[in-house]
Amino acid sequence: xxxxxxxxxxxxxxxxxxxxxxxxxxxxxxxxxxxxxxxxxxxxxxxxxxxxxxxxxxxxxxxxxxxxxxxxxxxxxxxxxxxxxxxxxxxxxxxxxxxxxxxxxxxxxxxxxxxxxxxxxxxxxxxxxxxxxxxxxxxxxxxxxxxxxxxxxxxxxxxxxxxxxxxxxxxxxxxxxxxxxxxxxxxxxxxxxxxxxxxxxxxxxxxxxxxxxxxxxxxxxxxxxxxxxxxxxxxxxxxxxxxxxxxxxxxxxxxxxxxxxxxxxxxxxxxxxxxxxxxxxxxxxxxxxxxxxxxxxxxxxxxxxxxxxxxxxxxxxxxxxxxxxxxxxxxxxxxxxxxxxxxxxxxxxxxxxxxxxxxxxxxxxxxxxx
Amino acid sequence: xxxxxxxxxxxxxxxxxxxxxxxxxxxxxxxxxxxxxxxxxxxxxxxxxxxxxxxxxxxxxxxxxxxxxxxxxxxxxxxxxxxxxxxxxxxxxxxxxxxxxxxxxxxxxxxxxxxxxxxxxxxxxxxxxxxxxxxxxxxxxxxxxxxxxxxxxxxxxxxxxxxxxxxxxxxxxxxxxxxxxxxxxxxxxxxxxxxxxxxxxxxxxxxxxxxxxxxxxxxxxxxxxxxxxxxxxxxxxxxxxxxxxxxxxxxxxxxxxxxxxxxxxxxxxxxxxxxxxxxxxxxxxxxxxxxxxxxxxxxxxxxxxxxxxxxxxxxxxxxxxxxxxxxxxxxxxxxxxxxxxxxxxxxxxxxxxxxxxxxxxxxxxxxxxx
Numbered sequence: 001x002x003x004x005x006x007x008x009x010x011x012x013x014x015x016x017x018x019x020x021x022x023x024x025x026x027x028x029x030x031x032x033x034x035x036x037x038x039x040x041x042x043x044x045x046x047x048x049x050x051x052x053x054x055x056x057x058x059x060x061x062x063x064x065x066x067x068x069x070x071x072x073x074x075x076x077x078x079x080x081x082x083x084x085x086x087x088x089x090x091x092x093x094x095x096x097x098x099x100x101x102x103x104x105x106x107x108x109x110x111x112x113x114x115x116x117x118x119x120x121x122x123x124x125x126x127x128x129x130x131x132x133x134x135x136x137x138x139x140x141x142x143x144x145x146x147x148x149x150x151x152x153x154x155x156x157x158x159x160x161x162x163x164x165x166x167x168x169x170x171x172x173x174x175x176x177x178x179x180x181x182x183x184x185x186x187x188x189x190x191x192x193x194x195x196x197x198x199x200x201x202x203x204x205x206x207x208x209x210x211x212x213x214x215x216x217x218x219x220x221x222x223x224x225x226x227x228x229x230x231x232x233x234x235x236x237x238x239x240x241x242x243x244x245x246x247x248x249x250x251x252x253x254x255x256x257x258x259x260x261x262x263x264x265x266x267x268x269x270x271x272x273x274x275x276x277x278x279x280x281x282x283x284x285x286x287x288x289x290x291x292x293x294x295x296x297x298x299x300x301x302x303x304x305x306x307x308x309x310x311x312x313x314x315x316x317x318x319x320x321x322x323x324x325x326x327x328x329x330x331x332x333x334x335x336x337x338x339x340x341x342x343x344x345x346x347x348x349x350x351x352x353x354x355x356x357x358x359x360x361x362x363x364x365x366x367x368x369x370x
Numbered sequence: 371x372x373x374x375x376x377x378x379x380x381x382x383x384x385x386x387x388x389x390x391x392x393x394x395x396x397x398x399x400x401x402x403x404x405x406x407x408x409x410x411x412x413x414x415x416x417x418x419x420x421x422x423x424x425x426x427x428x429x430x431x432x433x434x435x436x437x438x439x440x441x442x443x444x445x446x447x448x449x450x451x452x453x454x455x456x457x458x459x460x461x462x463x464x465x466x467x468x469x470x471x472x473x474x475x476x477x478x479x480x481x482x483x484x485x486x487x488x489x490x491x492x493x494x495x496x497x498x499x500x501x502x503x504x505x506x507x508x509x510x511x512x513x514x515x516x517x518x519x520x521x522x523x524x525x526x527x528x529x530x531x532x533x534x535x536x537x538x539x540x541x542x543x544x545x546x547x548x549x550x551x552x553x554x555x556x557x558x559x560x561x562x563x564x565x566x567x568x569x570x571x572x573x574x575x576x577x578x579x580x581x582x583x584x585x586x587x588x589x590x591x592x593x594x595x596x597x598x599x600x601x602x603x604x605x606x607x608x609x610x611x612x613x614x615x616x617x618x619x620x621x622x623x624x625x626x627x628x629x630x631x632x633x634x635x636x637x638x639x640x641x642x643x644x645x646x647x648x649x650x651x652x653x654x655x656x657x658x659x660x661x662x663x664x665x666x667x668x669x670x671x672x673x674x675x676x677x678x679x680x681x682x683x684x685x686x687x688x689x690x691x692x693x694x695x696x697x698x699x700x701x702x703x704x705x706x707x708x709x710x711x712x713x714x715x716x717x718x719x720x721x722x723x724x725x726x727x728x729x730x731x732x733x734x735x736x737x738x739x740x
Contacts, residue, residue, distance in 0.1 A: 028666050163603075163624040166536050166617070171663075172635060218591070222613055233533075235615070237607070243592055245605070247536070247617050249633075254533040256661035256670070257638045259631065263619075265542060268627045272640055272656070276663060278670045286642070291626035293541075293646060296398050298684060300626070300648045314668060 009038055012332045015324040016042035018081035018105070020072055020096065021088040022055040023182075025110060029085050029137070030059040032316035038324035042082075043067040045075025072096055076103040083327050085137070086110060089188035090195055094119045101126035106133040106327045108320075109345075112195035116356075117349045124342045133326045135319075135341040136348075138203055140275050142322055143315040145283040146207075148307055149269060153208060153262060158289050160266030165208045165246035167201040167261075169275060170233070170254035178252065184230050192231035193252050194355060200275045201248035202351045203344075204260045205238060211347050214238035214246070217366045219358035224253065236355045266290055268304070282310040379408055382702045385694040386412035388451035388475070390442055390466065391458040392425040393552075395480065399455050399507070400429040402686035408694035412452075413437040415445025442466055446473040453697050455507070456480060459558035460565055464489045471496035476503040476697045478690075482565035486726075487719045494712045503696045505689075505711040506718075508573055510645050512692055513685040515653040516577075518677060523578060523632060523639060528659050530636030535578050535616035537571040537631075539645060540603070540624035548622065554600050562601035563622050564725060570645045571618035572721045573714075574630045575608060581717050584608035584616070587736045589728035594623060606725045636660055638674070652680040 017033050019026050019041060033039040041064045046052040049070035056066055069075040075084070076099055083106035086097055090112050100107050107127055113136050114120035127134040140146060152158040173181070182188040183196045191198075206213075216239045223234035233251035258276065262269040267289040277283035288304035313321065329335035354366040387403050389396050389411060403409040411434045416422040419440035426436055439445040445454065446469055453476035456467055463484050470477050477497055483506050484490035497504040510516060522528040543551070552558040553566045561568075576583075586609045593604035603621035628646065632639040637659040647653035658674035683691065699705035724736040 025667075028668065031666065031668075160625070163540070163621060164538060164619045166538070166619075166631075168534060168536070168631070168633060170533070170633060172660075216591075220607060220615060221586075221588070222609055222615055224613065237590060237617075239592055243594065245590060245592055245619065247607075247619075249534045249536075249615065249617075251533060253635065254633045255530070255636055255638045255658065256663065257633050257658075259640075261536075261538070261629065261631075263538060263540060263624045263627050265623065266625055268625045270629075270640075270642055272674070273670065276667055276669065278673050280668050288625065288627075290542075293626065296401065297395075297646055298398065298650050299646070300643065303648050304642070 009325050009328060012038070012328040014038050014040045015327045016040055016080055016082045018043040018045060018075045018078060018084045020045050020075055020084045020086045020100070022046045022051055023087040026055070026085070026087045027059050028316055029087070030061060032314065032320045034060065034064070035313055035317040036320035036324065038328065039320045040064060041066045042080050043069060043075055043078050045069035045072050047071065076100055076105060081105060082331060083108060083323070089182045090115055090191060091188050094122060097123040098126040101130040101132050104130055104132060108135050108137055108323050110137045111199045112191050112352065113345050114349060115190055117346065117353045120346060120349045124346065127337065127342065131330070131337060133323065133330060133337045134345070135323050136345045137319065138200070139316045139319050142318040143277065143283055143309070144311050145277070145285060145309040148309050149271070149285055152267070152287055153269060154210070156266070158267045158287065159262065159264035159269065162209060162244050162262055162264045164263040165205050165261065166259065167204045167246065167248040168257050168259040169197040169200045170251035171197065171256040172254060173252040178226070184226055184232065186228045186230050190230065191352070191356070193233050193250050194231045194352060198234065198248065198250035198352065198355070199348065201250050203348050204274055205246040205248060206344070206347055206351065208260065208262050209240070209244065211344060212240065213347055213350065213368050215241050215368060217351065217354040217358055217368065219355050219363045220249070221363045223359050224251070234355070234359060236358065238351070277315070280314050282308055284308045379695050379698060382698040384408050384410045385697045386410055386450055386452045388413040388415060388445045388448060388454045390415050390445055390454045390456045390470070392416045392421055393457040396425070396455070396457045397429050398686055399457070400431060402684065402690045404430060404434070405683055405687040406690035406694065408698065409690045410434060411436045412450050413439060413445055413448050415439035415442050417441065446470055446475060451475060452701060453478060453693070459552045460485055460561065461558050464492060467493040468496040471500040471502050474500055474502060478505050478507055478693050480507045481569045482561055482719070482722065483715050484719060485560055487716065487723045490716060490719045494716065497707065497712070501700070501707060503693065503700060503707045504715070505693050506715045507689065508570070509686045509689050512688040513647065513653055513679070514681050515647070515655060515679040518679050519639060519641070519655055522637070522657055524580070526636070528637045528657065529632065529634035529639065532579060532614050532632055532634045534633040535575050535631065536629065537574045537616065537618040538627050538629040539567040539570045540619070540621035541567065541626040542624060543622040548596070554596055554602065556598045556600050560600065561722070561726070563603050563620050564601045564722060568604065568618065568620035568725070569718065569722065571620050573718050574644055575616040575618060576714070576717055576721065578630065578632050579610070579614065581714060582610065583717055583720065583738050585611050585738060587721065587724040587728055587738065589725050589733045590619070591733045593729050594621070604725070604729060606728065608721070647685070650684050652678055654678045
């Protein structure tokens with residue numbers, strides 16, 4: 001599939017989104033759809049029409065005047081909806097993402113995309129059968145900073161062969177969250193912190209290695225669980241055959257931290273606000289290439305460089321733009337779904353399964369066959 | 371022992387150092403002794419007087435006019451030497467550090483201080499018997515940045531309970547180093563990268579937790595060795611009983627990187643030039659406290675703070691000053707050696723032993739009894 005240039009995308013009618021569920025994160029995505037030129041919020045579906053109405057009112061959708069549906073089924077039956085954004089609890093993804101695909105809706109699915117890779121495969125198979133686009137809602141993938149980092153990480157002279165990756169994502173959940181949030185409930189988001197914050201760590205690591213799956217995964221030995229057994233914190237070490245290693249740690253119990261560190265034979269990249277940039281208008285990272293100590297080891301030469309990437313649209317609106325571009329290409333130009341995004345999702349879920357299996361198996365090694 | 375104030379230190383005669391061996395790192399320390407007001411280079415000892423003379427000439431010591439000794443024994447017999455700085459290969463530390471102590475010389479010993487904790491204990495026992503001060507030459511401990519970081523890491527509101535520590539130290543060794551440097555020779559520095567760069571990672575982790583020994587250590591499963599079996603890269607995961615975890619990775623095969631990341635319940639500290647600051651006149655680190663995502667998760671509030679710590683003297687000269695202050699207190703004021711420094715060294719060496727043992731035992735757990 002060849003990408004359509006921005007001008008061509010702008011000529012095409014916008015993609016008509018249905019927001020399927022009024023989770024807190026959907027507020028951010030509703031704003032993104034208002035900001036993205038190629039998207040409109042055509043409908044909101046919730047378990048009651050009153051909830052859908054309140055969501056539309058509270059999130060500045062009055063002008064867009066979306067149709068309000070009192071059930072997910074009604075939203076999926078809305079012929080004026082091209083694509084759904086689905087932020088429901090993870091345990092509902094399999095049912096509703098496959099239902100959406102079956103109704104011919106393109107699927108933008110919140111992470112973690114499924115409780116396990118087998119469930120995700122069923123979702124992807126449904127999208128494939130229906131010829132609809134699938135993408136997970138990992139927003140940082142779409143920031144121009146990510147493209148710039150890719151350029152430098154892929155460059156032999158800048159980074160070289162990657163040797164070590166560290167990724168951290170934590171936030172300090174309050175008591176209310178720890179008792180009531182869906183992310184600590186075994187029936188709603190059974191993957192807990194691994195599915196929520198760990199998702200980003202695993203994605204960051206896979207991104208860094210251009211999606212080469214690791215050979216072996218070991219979970220760290222100190223996961224934290226709540227009384228229901230849901231993970232509130234955990235981590236893992238990932239090994240590749242060529243000696244590369246990655247470690248991640250994710251937690252609901254530590255200060256908000258969102259790090260990715262990549263050390264290659266030739267360069268080192270540091271980013272400390274990977275998942276959500278500190279500020280909306282620009283984001284930065286640091287890159288040190290062919291670093292040496294100065295004569296007598298009294299300093300460094302060269303020093304690391306700071307890269308600052310401005311953006312007109314926030315990363316979540318850029319995600320909506322990219323997803324819309326793919327949908328427009330299918331809807332308006334006879335194109336096929338882009339297989340890149342489901343493939344990336346699937347690898348993330350496979351590594352997540354491996355970490356979960358290692359935790360369940362007393363932190364022993366789990367081999368991944370690629 | 372009560373610290374002597376700077377004015378009192380300045381009134382006391384300087385400490386007369388003997389540099390014992392002309393290793394490359396000794397050049398940096400000779401400069402530090404020239405910069406430190408409380409130190410003089412009284413003597414240089416090498417395996418030949420010609421080597422000692424060349425070292426003195428090449429390192430601006432002509433004005434200091436140090437006595438030149440053609441053997442280490444002769445240096446230790448020099449009554450005009452109060453203290454020795456000992457940068458010999460690690461395999462020679464036990465012999466020469468104990469000999470220096472036996473001759474009543476205070477001992478500033480390069481890292482790694484010994485091949486194993488038992489050897490270090492013999493060195494420390496010799497220093498203890500002789501009543502001389504012992505300190506290892508871990509320079510970054512003495513930078514004012516380190517004191518400022520301690521203030522924030524120890525503060526409940528700023529950092530809280532530490533949950534995760536990551537430490538990386540690597541540099542990209544060239545072919546010459548990988549074939550000829552003493553740090554890759556089994557008879558000279560058998561600990562290889564673990565002893566050289568790994569020392570700093572372990573010290574950083576122990577520093578972060580105020581020297582509480584971990585309960586269990588697991589080496590990472592992918593150490594790299596040269597043909598002689600010397601480690602060129604390795605790492606470990608350290609666990610504490612309260613759930614804290616630390617990971618480190620050290621290597622001679624990756625771009626120069628010197629990171630310490632500390633994540634607590636209330637705050638996150640990042641430093642990316644821990645061991646040697648980027649520049650000599652000041653050093654910085656970043657601290658984020660009680661970080662939250664802003665409303666709608668479109669940024670962070672508050673943002674991390676950058677702390678910049680200027681210094682009049684480079685960290686290695688501050689180390690010489692501190693060591694000299696302790697020596698002056700013993701020599702000139704009837705004080706006793708300060709037990710803080712040997713205790714820190716010993717814990718570093720104990721963890722290093724545990725990592726080595728885990729590597730030798732197929733990466734199994736090694737418990738540390740504290």
